[in-house]
Amino acid sequence: NQLTSIKLAEKRIILLEHQLDDALHDLKSLNLLVDKEYSDVKKLEKMASGLLFKQFLGDVDKKLDKEREEYLHAVLKYDDLSNKVKIMQYEKDILATKISKKQALYDELEKHIKHSAFQSDVTEKHPLYDAIKNFDAQIQKFEQLKVEIEEATIAANNLKNYLIIAGKNLSAFDNLSNNG
DSSP states (O other), X not given: OHHHHHHHHHHHHXXXXXXXXXXXXXXXHHHHHHHHHHHHHHHHHHHHXXXXXXXXXXXXXXXXXXXXXXXXXXXXXXXXXXXXXXXXXXXXXXXXXXXXXXXXXXXXXHHHHHHHHHHTTOOSOOHHHHHHHHHXXXXXXXXXXXXXXXXXXXXHHHHHHHHHHHHHHHHHHHHXXXXX
């Protein structure tokens, strides 16, 4: 049961590391967006304070409200992702601690097998020991294949999402160029 639990932790940590890398990349992008939105708000605030004409002030106030809303949205999105990253890092630490106990568990299992072999007056390794080692090697091989499939699926989903965003941006650009 403990070995199964460790195997599951090993699979989860690989997936979690990919998700964490993606989230950290997105967090950097969001940080740049927050900075940009903040800069936009500050520019409009300076512009609004310098305007003397009432008719322009209304337009600037609307733009300023919009920029403040965009800034708030970016900050909230950044904070949400930042909290998710902290949770993923915490989970990764817990899984790494669990995985670090794997060798001790193998050593304990080997000790029990050798003890069992000693008690049954067998001087060679117990046949069960080799069977377990072979079985574990096969499990690791299949788990590695599964991990590679999961990684390929994640990469495919990321590519699909990127292409969707690129398509939307191209559509928006086409709309702007057709209107402008």
